[in-house]
Amino acid sequence: MIVEMKKLSLITLTADVENTLGLLRTLGVMHLDIKRGNSESLSALTDARALAQRALLILPDKGTGSPANAAGWEEDPSSLIRRILEIQNTVRDLYDELERLQREKSRLSAWGDFSPQDIVKLREKGIDIRLYILTKEQFESLDSSVQAFTIQKGKTAVYVVVVGEALAGAAETSLPSAGISEVRTQIDKVQTQIGDLSTEFNSLAAQKHVVQGKIDSIDTEMEFEQAKLSMDADSGISHIDGYVPEPQVRRIKSAASSNGWALMVRDPEDDDPVPTLVKNPKPVGIIAPIFKMLGTIPGYAEYDISFWFLVFFALFFAMIIGDGGYGAIFLGVSVTAIITLKAKGKKVGRELALLTFLSCCTIVWGAITGTWLGSPAIAEAMPFRLLIIPAISSFNPRSSQSIKYICFIIGTIQILLAHIWNFIAELRKKPRIKAFAQIGWMAIVYGIYFLVLNLVLDPDAYPLPPFALWLILGGLGLVVIFSEQQGKFFIGIGRGFASLFTTLLDGIGAFADIISYIRLFAVGLATIEIAKAFNQMAADMGNSIVGLVGAIFVLIVGHGLNIAMGALSVIVHGVRLNMLEFSGHLGMEWTGIQYAPFSEGTELQKDTTS
Known part of the structure; x- marks a missing residue:
């Protein structure tokens, strides 16, 4: 869920600003409303950070050997950064000198020594x-x-x-x-200098953590300086605005009482830049890495779709990968990683928990469709054959229609869920009558569902029921009447008719959205057929030793490539259905601001989602 936020205005004495900010940072719960500003201190910190970042970027990923002054660098990271940049500049100049000497050597070679x-x-x-x-x-x-x-x-x-x-x-x-002898000597000397500096430079790569630590330290100082600049001062009084999760307001109030701050707590206005803090139970929170990877944050006034995203994403993942054998491979990887991390006493991240869950879902789908590494022999063996649902079996030629039918049902359910959610949300707002437009959209989507079955699948097997058209037309009428209501009924109807063309386009979009769920069938089928093709290639290589080695190679490379393509398809298609089709019908724009409390050290980078 999205945690309720309160807007706070904190007032303190200008002379006590630094102490106040220090206490706020220790509390670590207030997201400050930072205002752009500049000062000599901030400019100096910005320049220092740029140099440190440059030093971090030019260092190789892995160092060779140990630097001579490792302990000293830990104590004085600024000197380390200066030395890294100094070496880079010196080596660049030496290479220029080496190039000049090489040209001089070439010029002198004709004259002899x-x-x-x-x-x-x-x-x-x-x-x-x-x-x-x-x-x-x-x-x-x-x-x-x-x-x-x-x-x-x-x-x-x-x-x-x-x-x-x-x-x-x-x-x-x-x-x-x-002369040329002296030039050769100079070349050797320059090359030796370059070699010595390169060795030192590579050894300094072992100190990348020191440079990163310095960057983190500068970031902390910069945030503090920006917070100071954000505090408006007048007649010896300073104040700053920010946002605090409602459960944490009491901590700020307690601190205000202890330190003599004036505090005003209120609900945010609609146009306030309120940050979003998403908190979910651990089982639902495993989906957070996907949102983090996508860089998507719901707006404060939007929905937290974590639970439904997880449910449908797991289903999409299973259908797109489509193979229980691949699911077992994923499960083996995740379980091995979990055991290894626990043996080392390290924390198991949500990424592995998510992979484990998705792997299990894929195994279940592979079991009921009889898909195990694309092999019919495994599917027909005991006990796998007992788990198969014949109507959706991968090796049943008639299963394609059934899978498509399931895809359209899934799409319709997910889109209907979006409008049901919108209906409940609209009932909590005024005018509540506007919520009936969502009932209209439910009717339109349900009517379009029958139209899709008739047009895409089989008009004989799925004849268009007469009530489907009435659902679409009746739903369209409800949308026109209620979607633009703002308090004056007939004026709202007029606005609805004015938006009729847009509504019709949205209806066509809903038709396309339901059809787009057929991608689950298409991509899943491609995964299965590619697996079958590689299996057949391996089988055609014969029973000789060379043939067996070749067959093993084909199976490993082929199935590995298929797994990689399946994983990419999950990102392209599985995520899309949630982020575009589902979120689009919810009206989400994903324009949220990440809740980032003013806090100490690495707390600034802590994950505050789910």
Whole structure:
């Protein structure tokens, strides 16, 4: 359920703001109405967090060896972050230098190994030695009086050393600062530096937790600073607004009484940004990881569909995976993981509880449809054959119609449930007469159900009953009359007629929504047929040793691929039917704000759903 929230306005002395916020953070129950603001402290914290985040991102996932100053880094994470970034910048500069030296080495290779300092000394003694890179035409046109020594001849250029005066019409090559031997030495030195820094950098990866801890610490400081900026001050008095779960209000009142705060508690207004806190019993709470994965939070004024989502999602999962053998594999994985975690004294997460439940549902569906790794031999063996319901057996050619029929029944029930829920909710609001529009939608959906059976399945087996059209038309009339009621009956009817076109489109949408549940049959059938195909491929490989090895390989890869595709289909189709079709008829927009109480340390990241 969605926990009832109260809006609080807390007033305290401006001089006591930090102490007040510290006490609120210790209580850890008030979701603050944070206002955007800026300060030097917040800017400094933002910059520090950006540097820490950058350091965390550039560190490798796994370190090699142990850093020399592990204990010191724990005590001074800021120095660790600076060192990580310093190494990155230094290594980048060293790679630039290495690239320059490699180019210089390539340039000098044609001249051979010599010392530029020797040439400088000769020049100081009056012996002019000059380096030239000449074209073949320039080289061949040299005067015989020129003392030129050929170092290397290339396809397009000739490298020469000239003793004496400069050559007319030729550009002299500048003397390098170092010879090729010295350049090689410099390259080795730079490569050694890069290696040493890379080793240190990799060893620092073992300190990623220290960097993450620093980020968490900065986040805590930033939240505190933002809370300070959110407190409006006037004449020595400061106040801040927030939201507290109704069961926790007494704790805030007690703290206010003890610390001299003024407190105003009231129900939130419709346009207030009220956070959503979802709390459910443990059996229902196992569905929370799905909502967390999707990043969906119901609005405070919306519904908590956790229970019905779990019920239908389990059914969809079972029908889409469709194979009891696959369910047994999932169950084996989840049970093994649970046993391993318990043996290590670790907490078993809701994810494993959910997987265990879904696995059991899949095994049940596989048992009643006789689907075990797509093998008819297993289905016909005892005791599996006793569990099969023939009308929906995977190996019964006539079962397709029955499964489709079940899909449409499931879709109709789920959509009807949405409108029944809406009807009950509308009865609690004013004007209550508006709730009758939901009865109209129930009639429309029920009438469309018969229309779908007639059009999609078999018009002979499912003839359209006369009352189906009356249900659709009568329901449409109720929607037109009551859906826009806001207190003035006839004006509401007029608005209903004005929205008739939209209502007709919604009716067509309801028709499409019921039909969309056939995806449960289609995807489940694909899973079964793919399993059968891989089984047949394995069977056709013969009884030789090579054939058996090949068959085992095909079965492992084939069924593994089928399981992966089935899991993906669950996300695409199983989640969609709940999040779009069902939620759409409930009118949910999933625009909720996660309840995030102002609290200490890692409490800021704690899961407050279910």
